[in-house]
Amino acid sequence: MTTAQRIRSVHDAARARLAEAGVWDVEGDLAALRERFLTEDAPAAVARFEAAVAERCRRIPLGHIVGSVEFDGLELVVGSGVFVPRHESTALVAWAARDTTLPHGGVVLDLCSGVGALGLALARRRPDARVTCVERDDTCLQYLRRNAARNEAVLGPVTVHAADLTTAGCLDAYADGADLVVANPPYVSPDVRLLPEWSEHQPRAAVYSGADGLDLIRRIVVLAAAALRPGGRLALEHDRAQPGQVRELLHGDAFDDVTTFVDTAGEPRITVARRTDQEGTL
């Protein structure tokens, strides 16, 4: 058997195993695993590739196996214990980058920033903005700081703020001072059935939030009302089944101009609202 035939046979066997395991993008995952692990025709490389395929067949997220993910033009390092940013969230970044109400040098808060996807992508697209990423989990914070440092050359100023959003006073430093708040928080309700990549292999605190999934979104609406200046915007990612509930939460005195739009998969998963000039009664 020639080298090319040997590699093809390893490759074909991997394709069949991934398909049988229910992986949804067999060709895309195969290409990523091959590029990362099957770098030469040596038994050690083949063994590493086959071990990686076996992990993917156990539905461990691709990002956790290859160690990085591309997000809106940035390469972000990820690993076990952190949420892998999803391409669908780039729709929120694209909206925020076009937000004409964000002034030059404006203050942006990325709440629940994880490894930094939204905040860092926005800091690349709007290098004039002053972005603060807020996250409570120590593992995420380590990845977030690495990602900010790795991409420093293409980012505007980024600050990392370690804070639990459920604690009192966590954003007091920003009262009435933020121009834009973005968040992709945990929002899944426990009765929603998820693929194993999310239900088993991503941190529960990154996915679920209370009985209806909306506990942290409720909290973020209150925090954003206090942090935003009048006219500032809040942009939230949520489940495709939640636009009505999220819009309801925003229908107090603190926000108006509430709009829901679709993510890159065409699902209604991003809701944006404007901070009114009035004191909030949420």
Ligand SMILES: C[S@@+](CC[C@H](N)C(=O)[O-])C[C@H]1O[C@@H](n2cnc3c(N)ncnc32)[C@H](O)[C@@H]1O
């Ligand atoms: C769905 S992940 C999203 C991460 C990132 N925004 C993204 O789009 O990839 C939600 C993040 O919220 C963080 N989180 C959960 N509860 C939090 C809290 N009370 N305070 C701060 N961060 C929290 C989790 O650690 C996790 O990193």
